[in-house]
Structure formats: C-alpha cells, structure tokens
Amino acid sequence: MARKTWRSPPFSERSPDNFFAQRHDIRRPPCGYGKYEDAGGFAEKGVIRKRRAGRALVALVYPNTRIVGMSSLGFQTVYRLLNERDDIVCERAFIPGRPGKPAGCARTVESGTPIRNADLIAFSISFEVDFPRMAQALSDAGLPLFAKDRDESHPLVAAGGAACFLNPEPVAPFLDIAFIGEAEPMLDSFLDRLDPAGRGRAKAPLSRAALLRRIAAETPGIYIPSAYSVEYAEDGTIRRMRAEGDAPLPVVRQYLADVSAARTRTVIQARHTSFGDAWLMEVSRGCPHGCRFCGAGFVYRPPRFRSLDSLSRTLAEADAPDHVGLVGAAVSDLPCLRQLIVPEAKSRFSFSSFRADAVDAEFVDVLKRSRLKTAAVAPEAGGERLRRVINKKLTEPQILAAARRLAAGGVPNLKLYFMIGLPTETDGDAAAIAGLTEKIRAVFLEESRKIGRMGKISVSLNPFVPKAFTPFQWAAMAPADVMRRRIRQLRGRLRKLPNVEFHADDPKSAVLQALFSRGDRRAANLIVRLLENGGNWPQTLKQADPPPAFYALRERPADEILPWEIIDQGVQRGYLWKEWQRAQAAQESPDCPPDGKCRRCGRCGGSGGTDRESAASMSPAHGLQGHSPADHG
Ligand code: SF4
Structure with missing residues (x-):
C-alpha cells in the first residue's frame, strides 16, 4: 500500500472546498x-x-x-x-x-x-x-x-x-x-x-x-x-x-494571531447539547476587560475579534441555520455585531455573554431581532467596592439601566450571575448581592408591567476559585463554612421575593476545583488515591499530602514559585502582581485599548505567541533552570 x-x-x-476535493472516502x-x-x-x-x-x-x-x-x-x-x-x-x-x-x-x-x-x-x-x-x-x-x-x-x-x-x-x-x-x-x-x-x-x-x-x-x-x-x-x-x-x-503558550483566518463553528450538530439546537460560531477570542478572577481573560490575550467578512462567510457555509449561537468572552464587544445581525437575517441569534454596559437602545434592538427569551447579566458582586476589586468596571446605575432596557425591549427573563467568597469580601459585601437583586427586580417589574409581561429572575451564585495566571493566583480562597453561611443568608432573603429563583453551587466542590486549579504535580497522587478509594472524596482528602488547605486556603507570597510557571502565557508576572495590589486597594485598571499600541501586560508587541521578551520577564528571579525559549534560534 x-x-x-x-x-x-x-x-x-x-x-x-479543497477539503472536499481532496478527500474521497469520507x-x-x-x-x-x-x-x-x-x-x-x-x-x-x-x-x-x-x-x-x-x-x-x-x-x-x-x-x-x-x-x-x-x-x-x-x-x-x-x-x-x-x-x-x-x-x-x-x-x-x-x-x-x-x-x-x-x-x-x-x-x-x-x-x-x-x-x-x-x-x-x-x-x-x-x-x-x-x-x-x-x-x-x-x-x-x-x-x-x-x-x-x-x-x-x-x-x-x-x-x-x-x-x-x-x-x-x-x-x-x-x-x-x-x-x-x-x-x-x-x-x-x-x-x-x-x-x-x-x-x-x-x-x-x-x-x-x-x-x-x-x-x-x-x-x-x-x-x-x-x-x-x-x-x-x-x-x-x-x-x-x-x-x-x-x-x-x-514553555511558551501559542495562539492564533489572525482569528479571521480560522473558522471556528459547529462541526457536528447534535440535538442534545447545553445550547439546545443552536449552531455555534466563535466570534472572538480573549476579552479586553481584564476581570481579575477570570482565567480566560488572561490566557487568551490579546483579545481578537473576527472580521465581518470572515463571520459572514462562515454563516453562509452553514446554510442559514434556524438558530445561531454566537460564542465569545463578551459577544457585545464584537465591532461588527450590528452589521452581522441585520434585520433581514433569516436566523435567530443568541449570545454566550454580553456586558450590561453594552445594553443601549441599539443593542436591545439587536436582541429583539434575535427573539431572546432570557438575558444573562453578570454583576459578579453586589457592591461598588467589590466590583472595583475584581475590575468589573460596571456601576450600579449601568446594571439597573441594562435591566430596565432589557425589560422594556421585551426580554421576559433575566439571569444574574454573582460570585461569593471573592478576595476582601465581607458579610456586608455578600449581603449587597441581595440588595442589588431587589433593586434590579424593582426596575424589571416596573418596565415589565408596562408591556404586560413579567417572567422570572434567576440568581446564580458561584463560589470564587482562584485561577492560575490571574491577579488572584496569589489569593487565599474563602473557607467553605464562611461561604456556606453567606449563601444561607442570601437564600433566606431572596427566597421571599416573588419571581426570583436562587441557585448556589456547593462551596465544597469549589474547594476540590481549587485543588486542581492551583495544584502541582503531587495532586496527581491525590487523583490516584481517589480512584483507589472508589471516588470517596472525604476519605481521599483526609489522606492528602499536602492537605487541601495548602492549595486552596493559603495566600502565596510574591517570591513563591508557582507550579504553573513552567508555562509562559505571555502576560508578565510583574503586571499580574501589580494588578493583585491594585485589587486589594479596590483600584480599577483600564481595558485593553483597540489601538494596538498598548504594552501594559507584555502580551502585545510579539508575534504568534513567541514573544521572547515577555518569556524572560515572566520567570521568577530564581528557581527555573533550563533553556529559555530565547536561547533557541
Ligand atoms: S498589552 Fe495591553 S492590549 Fe495587549 S493584552 Fe496586554 S493589556 Fe491588553
């Protein structure tokens, strides 16, 4: 043969086209x-x-x-x-x-x-x-x-x-x-x-x-x-x-510099997925907003948006699916969004995410055309101070205005995403989640009554898990019992509100997630033990060495070598540390500017993910021994 x-x-x-031409046995x-x-x-x-x-x-x-x-x-x-x-x-x-x-x-x-x-x-x-x-x-x-x-x-x-x-x-x-x-x-x-x-x-x-x-x-x-x-x-x-x-x-992280050259969309359409029957199309990679808890926001840098031409061609190939799901870290940031979803589009569009501050009259028009039934808004924290800590850059008036416009635009249901246990969070900060939900509900109700239709507001609360390569990689996670107490208080308060549903993830499973998100090679032994113990986590955690608290609950000092620093994501360590300091002082940092001149985090200015300068400056001063990628020709 x-x-x-x-x-x-x-x-x-x-x-x-050339794919079909070349392959005869598919x-x-x-x-x-x-x-x-x-x-x-x-x-x-x-x-x-x-x-x-x-x-x-x-x-x-x-x-x-x-x-x-x-x-x-x-x-x-x-x-x-x-x-x-x-x-x-x-x-x-x-x-x-x-x-x-x-x-x-x-x-x-x-x-x-x-x-x-x-x-x-x-x-x-x-x-x-x-x-x-x-x-x-x-x-x-x-x-x-x-x-x-x-x-x-x-x-x-x-x-x-x-x-x-x-x-x-x-x-x-x-x-x-x-x-x-x-x-x-x-x-x-x-x-x-x-x-x-x-x-x-x-x-x-x-x-x-x-x-x-x-x-x-x-x-x-x-x-x-x-x-x-x-x-x-x-x-x-x-x-x-x-x-x-x-x-x-x-090891230097690789990324696709020109996302418009690659069409990322549904290959196999399955009737049963988390997105229902939607045909999915990725519109962007990375996110310009720099929320400090978000791993994707840092490891997919720099933010890249597909061109209208590229997206239109991908859509044309799909032969007008009934329902198109647009996927990206913040779909509302896509510069060509309004041209993509034109009034004469045959498909119904939905969005994996959008920011509350993007919900203006024009955007609501886009949502109306897409016959959106549930809009998701992610304030993440209830109060202004904590939103500054996480660099969310969303004010309460912006969130309330978004809720009002969405309801007035005929979107019947609202989903609100919050996090519990964020760095520097107090009992008062947690209680502010209920306060903000009550205010959102009030404006949503007021506008919904005018058009005679009121759906429901779902509040989803996720325990915060510190992620590698974010400014919070040094942060201690809040103890599970503290998070559980705050969740109980919130549930008690929100349960009384008509049309409001409340769901919170279990802090215990968040601690397990934290073991792996900031774990080192010794965590592999924990996984082996878990299999040997028939999946019994409590028994496995008792045998863990180092104990779970070592990974989850410990704040890291500036000079500690972090297990994931075997990788260079291109974002400088010094930048992340400064962002961690700014977080603790509740200071916001600006978005990635679209002008291509920014060098703030060190990611831009290289090409195709082999930015030698940033690789060198990412390494802690000691502890890494081997060949820097800059050593190779
Ligand atoms: S260098 Fe500037 S624009 Fe580029 S990813 Fe970093 S912060 Fe964003």
Whole structure:
C-alpha cells in the first residue's frame, strides 16, 4: 500500500472546498450539512467517518458526558482539524462515569474502537474538575496511569484545552504531551514529527522518550512533562523546576494571531447539547476587560475579534441555520455585531455573554431581532467596592439601566450571575448581592408591567476559585463554612421575593476545583488515591499530602514559585502582581485599548505567541533552570 502523505496544507490554506476535493472516502461532510443520523443513540449531523486504511487513529476524548463534550466548540474544532489531515482518522469518545467507578474501556463513537487501540489518545479538558475522569478513562482502558510506566506498546497520551494550558501540573505525570495554547498554530507541527505507522514512533529510529524530548525542543507550545523535574522545599513549596536537555523552560503558550483566518463553528450538530439546537460560531477570542478572577481573560490575550467578512462567510457555509449561537468572552464587544445581525437575517441569534454596559437602545434592538427569551447579566458582586476589586468596571446605575432596557425591549427573563467568597469580601459585601437583586427586580417589574409581561429572575451564585495566571493566583480562597453561611443568608432573603429563583453551587466542590486549579504535580497522587478509594472524596482528602488547605486556603507570597510557571502565557508576572495590589486597594485598571499600541501586560508587541521578551520577564528571579525559549534560534 502506498504510504500516506504525512504533511497537510497550512491551516490558512484549507477551506471546506479543497477539503472536499481532496478527500474521497469520507462519508459525511464536515460542515453541519445533511440529515440527522443516529450515532450511538444520539441524533447528530456532520459526523466525519473515514476508513482507517493505514492512517493513524486519534481517539479524541472529552472526559465528561457527551452532552457537555458536544457543547464545546474547542473539542469540535480539534475533531475537524485532525480529520482534515489525510494521514489521520479522528474519532470521539466520552467519559460519562464517575471517578472511582470503573466502567470498562471507553470506545469511540464513530467505529466503536476501544480507545486503548488508538495510536494517540488526546484529551480535551475545559474544566479542572474533569482531571479525575481523565485518569479514570486511562485506568478503564487498562493503561498504566503514569506516563513513566508506559512504553512503545501503549498509545501516546496527550491533553489540551483551557484547563490544561492554564495549569496542567496536577495531571502532568499522566501525560506524554500537553498542548499549551490554542490548537491551530501547533497541531500540525506536532503531528508532522510523528510516524503515521502508529504508536507515536519517530520517523528516525528513536526511542519514544528521545522522540518526545526532540519534539519538546523543536515544537513551540508542546510541553513534555517527563522532560522537567520539580524539587520541593520542606515547607511544601517549590524550590526549583528543571528542564532536561534542550527542553524549553518556560514553555511558551501559542495562539492564533489572525482569528479571521480560522473558522471556528459547529462541526457536528447534535440535538442534545447545553445550547439546545443552536449552531455555534466563535466570534472572538480573549476579552479586553481584564476581570481579575477570570482565567480566560488572561490566557487568551490579546483579545481578537473576527472580521465581518470572515463571520459572514462562515454563516453562509452553514446554510442559514434556524438558530445561531454566537460564542465569545463578551459577544457585545464584537465591532461588527450590528452589521452581522441585520434585520433581514433569516436566523435567530443568541449570545454566550454580553456586558450590561453594552445594553443601549441599539443593542436591545439587536436582541429583539434575535427573539431572546432570557438575558444573562453578570454583576459578579453586589457592591461598588467589590466590583472595583475584581475590575468589573460596571456601576450600579449601568446594571439597573441594562435591566430596565432589557425589560422594556421585551426580554421576559433575566439571569444574574454573582460570585461569593471573592478576595476582601465581607458579610456586608455578600449581603449587597441581595440588595442589588431587589433593586434590579424593582426596575424589571416596573418596565415589565408596562408591556404586560413579567417572567422570572434567576440568581446564580458561584463560589470564587482562584485561577492560575490571574491577579488572584496569589489569593487565599474563602473557607467553605464562611461561604456556606453567606449563601444561607442570601437564600433566606431572596427566597421571599416573588419571581426570583436562587441557585448556589456547593462551596465544597469549589474547594476540590481549587485543588486542581492551583495544584502541582503531587495532586496527581491525590487523583490516584481517589480512584483507589472508589471516588470517596472525604476519605481521599483526609489522606492528602499536602492537605487541601495548602492549595486552596493559603495566600502565596510574591517570591513563591508557582507550579504553573513552567508555562509562559505571555502576560508578565510583574503586571499580574501589580494588578493583585491594585485589587486589594479596590483600584480599577483600564481595558485593553483597540489601538494596538498598548504594552501594559507584555502580551502585545510579539508575534504568534513567541514573544521572547515577555518569556524572560515572566520567570521568577530564581528557581527555573533550563533553556529559555530565547536561547533557541
Ligand atoms: S498589552 Fe495591553 S492590549 Fe495587549 S493584552 Fe496586554 S493589556 Fe491588553
């Protein structure tokens, strides 16, 4: 059989047209056309089926339910990118089971192949809470959990996704490879270095370990955990991180500079996702507002918006879907939004998010045209001071004006997002959430009465979890009992309000999330214990070393080496520290300006995510030993 070509066209040269022309053995087009089919009990259209025929099999695994996984545009995009290569068959798998409850080896949806028989198992991880499920999937597949215990007879195990490039350290010991950054600029350069004959062998006769080290040295953004070692001090903090050989330290996050060149949209339309039947289209990456609690706001910098031309062409390919979901950190910031949603548009539009200060008369008009039934507004905190701490840059008059305009514009329901346990929060700050909700309800009711229609207001309260690479990465998390008491008080007060629903996430599960969001490599042992203990968290936490409080409740000093600093996100450490100081003084910082001249956080001014200057200044003064990316030519 003729050997398949391993090279693929550069990302920017691909289009659905040349894709169709080149591929003769795909039984489903990749663009959401066609009829729904039954794929393993789920109604889907756009499923890509390719014959194996000498190609490498990648099992793309989302370690959660199929509904959650199919709601991820990132997961769908990687599925498309991998299948666009002639030398690869990519098939999906999901892990709906609970950690500690063995469920047998997961199989791919498309061909029913056990994932252990794939050449590469690639996990897509959007949320840290899915780290234990990832380990369970490896265990169920009969694979050694730790990368050091696997050899050439096993598939390579990789992971990518937002949770993974925010802080991959809690699962680093399980991984052969972690993708640090956005998939588009690095997927091909990584795959081009592997042998399609399978099992991740090198083209040249290299051992797997040697191949991985070579990839680490040659491929920006590819993190090979086995090429690094971490030394801990007696107090449990990190004393030193070392890179072996030519592996770069830190590993520089990659990002797609020109998002308009890539169309990120639904590939497989599934009837059952978190977004219902919506056909999703990403309109932007990153966010210019710099909310200090938000990981995505810092690791997707700089903010990038797609052009009207790019979005219009993507929409045209989709053949006028009934319902289009626009996805982005703040969709209302999209400069061409009003031109995109023209009055004559056939589709109904919905938004993953918009800011209250964008709700002017013109924007309400856009919402009306999209027949929006529920608008989500995120004040995050009840009082002005705490909103300044988190750099939300929203005033109470702006929030109330937005509620009034939305109700007057005929939006029947409102969803309000708040956080509990934010840094510097007092009992009074928490109580202010109820106060603001009462005021919002009053104006919403007043306007709704005028048009004779009043829906409901849902208040959603999420415990704050400090995230890596944000100004709050040094902050202590509020103890669970403090958050629980404040939630109880809020529930008691809001329960009495007609038309208001209240939901709060459990602070205990937020503490578990915090273990992973700021955990180090030792957290992998905790995951192994959890599986051994049948998923019993209380028992596992009792055995944890260091204890959960070490990760969750401890404020970090300025000179502590943080586990995730093995990565360079391009945002300077000094900038984040200054933002942390400003937060404690309740001082706001400005948005990213659109003029392209700003150098404030260090992210802009480089190209394509290999900004050498920022890489050097990101490293703490001590503790990192190895090759800076600036050492390489
Ligand atoms: S350098 Fe300025 S514009 Fe660029 S991401 Fe940082 S703050 Fe935003």
